[in-house]
Amino acid sequence: MNLINKNEYLINKSIFNYWIFILLGICAISSLDQQLLRTAIAERVQITSAKSSNTTVTIINFEFQPKNLTVGVGDKVTWINKGARHGVTSDDGYFATILKNGEYFSFTFNKARVFTYYCQFHGGPGGRGMSGKIVVLPDEGNK
Numbered sequence: 001m002n003l004i005n006k007n008e009y010l011i012n013k014s015i016f017n018y019w020i021f022i023l024l025g026i027c028a029i030s031s032l033d034q035q036l037l038r039t040a041i042a043e044r045v046q047i048t049s050a051k052s053s054n055t056t057v058t059i060i061n062f063e064f065q066p067k068n069l070t071v072g073v074g075d076k077v078t079w080i081n082k083g084a085r086h087g088v089t090s091d092d093g094y095f096a097t098i099l100k101n102g103e104y105f106s107f108t109f110n111k112a113r114v115f116t117y118y119c120q121f122h123g124g125p126g127g128r129g130m131s132g133k134i135v136v137l138p139d140e141g142n143k
């Protein structure tokens with residue numbers, strides 16, 4: 001191997017190393033993207049399962065439990081009264097009912113928005129006293 005060929009060989013070798021470095025960089029970035037994607041999917045699944053598992057509100061001890069509930073558009077929420085006579089009345093008139101002990105009432109939420117409601121005997125609109133909130137998230141094609 002003469003001097004010129006050896007220099008050419010060294011230049012080619014350093015270009016090769018440079019490309020390996022670039023390729024490794026691309027792989028690292030794409031694996032980072034994959035990781036972010038997986039995390040996003042995992043979070044999405046968690047939100048979805050939380051939505052579908054908790055659609056019951058229990059009325060007990062002069063409280064709505066849970067007080068705040070998040071559901072998706074099209075989800076049905078059922079209020080079950082395990083106390084004395086209570087009401088379930090939406091602040092803006094979407095629903096209104098009175099429940100005796102053991103009775104229940106269901107409402108299907110078809111609009112993505114926040115619904116606040118109260119018991120007309122022990123609470124009032126605007127989150128006063130015995131009241132609750134249903135947050136309805138838009139359907140993002142996960143059903």
Ligand SMILES: [Cu+2]
Nearest residue numbers: 086087119122
């Ligand atoms: Cu009440």
